[in-house]
Amino acid sequence: MDRIQEKLGRLPEQVVVDGGFTSREAILDMGRRGVDFIGAIADTTARAASQFARRGVEAAFRPEAFAYHPESDTYTCPAGKVLHYERKHRDIGVTDYYYRASAADCGNCEFRKNCCHANTNAGRSVVRAEEALAVAAFRVKMATDEAKQIYRQRGPVAEFPNAWIKTKIGLRQFRLRGLAKVTMETLWACLTYNIQQWIRLRWRALSVSGTR
Numbered sequence: 001m002d003r004i005q006e007k008l009g010r011l012p013e014q015v016v017v018d019g020g021f022t023s024r025e026a027i028l029d030m031g032r033r034g035v036d037f038i039g040a041i042a043d044t045t046a047r048a049a050s051q052f053a054r055r056g057v058e059a060a061f062r063p064e065a066f067a068y069h070p071e072s073d074t075y076t077c078p079a080g081k082v083l084h085y086e087r088k089h090r091d092i093g094v095t096d097y098y099y100r101a102s103a104a105d106c107g108n109c110e111f112r113k114n115c116c117h118a119n120t121n122a123g124r125s126v127v128r129a130e131e132a133l134a135v136a137a138f139r140v141k142m143a144t145d146e147a148k149q150i151y152r153q154r155g156p157v158a159e160f161p162n163a164w165i166k167t168k169i170g171l172r173q174f175r176l177r178g179l180a181k182v183t184m185e186t187l188w189a190c191l192t193y194n195i196q197q198w199i200r201l202r203w204r205a206l207s208v209s210g211t212r
Contacts, residue, residue: 001015001029001030001033001035011033011035012035013035014037014038015035015036015037016039016153017037017154018039018154019039019042021039022040022041023093024091024093024132025092026039027039027041027134027135028093031134037138038142038147041138041139041142049062055118056113056117057114057116058114058115060078061077061078061114061115061116063126063127065077066078066126068128073085074099075126075128077101077115077124078111078115079115081105081106081109081123082101082105083099083100083101083123083124083126084099084100085097085098085099086099086125093131093132093134093135094130094131094132094135095129095130096128097129097130098125098126098127099125099128100123100124101125102123103121103123105123106119107123161190165190165193168196169189169193171185171189
């Protein structure tokens with residue numbers, strides 16, 4: 001964004017990026033700059049479920065089964081035991097709040113093997129994530145049909161040139177060394193792509209019009 005500002009004298013009204021560039025830090029930064037940010041934020045639900053499965057935590061005892069009570073700032077587990085606030089950790093765009101049950105409650109629980117059998121020294125814990133308002137608003141925006149439609153345009157615009165340069169031009173790895181030489185190789189590939197696309201689109205226009 002700084003380079004765009006420097007070269008063009010202004011920032012874009014909207015930026016569309018893929019999941020690799022969609023982070024809480026980017027969401028907050030684009031908000032401060034006043035840029036409409038469109039991107040695919042990672043869904044970690046499947047990964048979290050896999051991690052719990054490897055640890056032997058059954059579905060009935062995963063975090064979503066724990067009830068949060070904001071008036072007392074506590075959680076209740078499926079077995080009725082209370083998890084009290086322990087600590088918090090602030091990161092960019094999110095604050096994680098940690099809650100833990102007592103070791104005595106978990107040690108005597110009949111569901112221990114279903115919930116936290118690998119945790120022998122302390123009670124079961126859960127984490128409540130509280131995202132910054134801008135991040136929460138971004139998630140709501142990206143759930144709308146309008147934002148999804150905008151994001152779907154990214155593939156044809158951004159991925160087609162990459163596929164063409166790799167497949168048609170054959171640039172799958174650099175043949176030279178050094179930043180200057182690699183940059184030159186990249187610029188030649190991009191220039192070739194632009195010329196090929198101009199010829200292809202120009203020929204298509206002439207074909208449609210009936211001119212040869």
